[in-house]
Each structure stands twice: as structure tokens, then as C-alpha cells.
Amino acid sequence: MIDFIEKTLKDAGALALSFMNNAIGEQKQDRSLVSEADLEVERFIISRLKTSFPNDNVIGEELGGGETQSSRRSRLWAIDPIDGTNPFLNGLPTWGVSVGVMEDGKPIAGGFHMPVVDEMFLALKGKGATRNGKALPNLQDMEINNQTVMLGPSSRKRFYKLDYPGKSIAYGSASAHVAYAATGGVIAALVDRPQIWDILGPLAVLQEVGGGAYHPDGHSLDLQKLVNGEKAEGPVFFGLKENAGKIFPLIEVYPRPKP
Secondary structure (H helix, E strand, O other): HHHHHHHHHHHHHHHHHHHOOOOOOOEEEOOOOOHHHHHHHHHHHHHHHHHHHOEEEEEOOOEOOOOOEEEOOOEEEEEEEEOOHHHHOOOOOEEEEEEEEEEOOOOEEEEEOOOOOOOOEEEEEOOOOOEEEEEOOOOOOOOOOOOOOEEHHHHHHHOOEEEEOOOOEEEOOOOHHHHHOOOOOOOOOOEEOOOOOHHHHHHHHHHHHHEEEOOOOOOOOOOOHOOOOOOOOEEEEOOOOOHHHHHHHHHEEOOOOOO
């Protein structure tokens, strides 16, 4: 399975790169961007999944799918063909392809590939995680000071107040943020209302090094609630729970009107 994920990520990344200099973006209903590259890459991955794993369920950001109460299968694949469409369309390198698979609500394998910078993150449950073929060590407790890096969305000022004394960086890709949280180079990644395709691939990597996904009150993110494409409620922290817990008291979430 992990060899399949790695090859699919490489091939999908190469396909995305072939579109990069000429892609044109359009706004979707939720005001996020999509391009023909997103659609073509997602079709490519879905086709390969349906050939290799015909009995599994698949959900993607652009073309939908996913579980329903009347059609549950043992495994669910979640794919984001280009996570970071804005950087992609603007010629920036901080985008990538995400593929993950879960069973019984838990990630069992996944990966994230950034073609421009040639970064590959991979993990198989119980077998550890790698970055560019090298094993990633378990995450360690980290102290916060003025140089401690945290990854988060650039739009966070609209959704919550964060009194964080360290460095906050936004790459424009939730998947990249979660993947880099698994390296131990940052204290945590903060993702606002993630969807399953944003996080499943790199979350498999993060969990293999002792990390997880947590709401500000400390309870774990329930992936099963996201299998139909819903957004998680509020911001979610990705990293070692002890580290994420140091950030919980620093955040004030602004109330949002119900739709």
C-alpha cells in the first residue's frame, strides 16, 4: 500500500507540474480557488485508486464521493489533488498532493508530496513515518519562546485571536502545515475547520511520530464526522498533545453566525 501511495503521489505531482505555468483559477461557491489542474489530477488519482482498490470508498475535494449511511465500505481514501491552489496558481512552491486512507475512523496510511521542492512524506500504521526516505523521530516536548515556530492559516485573524509570542508562518497549504508538524521543527500546526482531504494523508504521518489532532478544549478530532466532506468545527491543532496544549490557553475563538 505504501508503495502505491508513493508512486501515485509522484505521478500526480508530475501531472500537476505540467499545468503549473498555464493554470487559470476560478472561485468556487465557498470562495476558495480551483483550476483545471485540480480536476485533472483528482480524476487521475481516483482512476488509479478504483483500479487498485475497487472495493474501497474514495472522497476528493473537487469531485466529491465519500461514505453514506447506505453505502459504507471498510476503507476510505481521501485525496486533495492540489492542496494550496493559491500558491500553485501564483507560481509558489508551497503546494502539494495529499493521499490518505482510514479504516474504522483511524488513519492507516498516507502521504503528502510537494513536487516543486521535492518533499515526500509517507507513513504506514505501525511502521513509522519518513521524510524523503529518512525515518522521522518521535516528537518531543517543546518550550515556547520568541523563536518557536507555529504554522497556521493567514486568515486566522478573521476567526480567532491568538496571543502567541513565537513565530507564526503560513504556507497556504493545510496539508503542508500538518506534514511539517510531523518533523518536529514547529511546535504545532493550527488549521481552521479542516476537511478530511486536507489532513488525512499528512495526519497518518503525524500519528506515526506520536502526534495527533486536537480541538482547543483538548479532545481529539473525530475523523468519522468528516467522511461526508463536512468541515471540522473551529480551529484544530496538529502536533504532540503536550505541545498543542501549551497553545490552547493562548487562543480566543470568535463566535461565527450560524448559516
